[in-house]
Amino acid sequence: MNYPTKKQILSKEIIFKKETIDLLLKFKEKWSKKDRDKRELLTYLVNDLGVIYKKPALITLIENKPCQYNLATQTINIDKSLSIISTLHEFAHHLMGRSELIACRWSIWLFIKTFPNSYKKLEWKGHLLVKK
Numbered sequence: 001m002n003y004p005t006k007k008q009i010l011s012k013e014i015i016f017k018k019e020t021i022d023l024l025l026k027f028k029e030k031w032s033k034k035d036r037d038k039r040e041l042l043t044y045l046v047n048d049l050g051v052i053y054k055k056p057a058l059i060t061l062i063e064n065k066p067c068q069y070n071l072a073t074q075t076i077n078i079d080k081s082l083s084i085i086s087t088l089h090e091f092a093h094h095l096m097g098r099s100e101l102i103a104c105r106w107s108i109w110l111f112i113k114t115f116p117n118s119y120k121k122l123e124w125k126g127h128l129l130v131k132k
């Protein structure tokens, strides 16, 4: 797989629909509460994004299978990492196809714009953002 670099990903800022930003901000509020089921929240997030972009995706929660998008079945699998960025990344594949650069840009810019403090706490490792 040919993954893009940090420079390529950040070189073009992505502008999002207001509904998308609002959805993520509402999601963030729920995510910060300790008693919420994170698997359920990610499922709702994918469902709501599917409504905004008029392209519903199916979701599976198979913990020991990688977080990935299956084009044939239009299904996003959410794995045990319960990563917001990975979930957004797979939704971007659902929306815009196979390009890793496009999927990385869409998911990372959306995360930067709605989780700026969390983003600052992450470190780039190749095309991935990991906890410092």
Ligand SMILES: [Zn+2]
Pocket: 089, 093, 100, 103
């Ligand atoms: Zn990808």
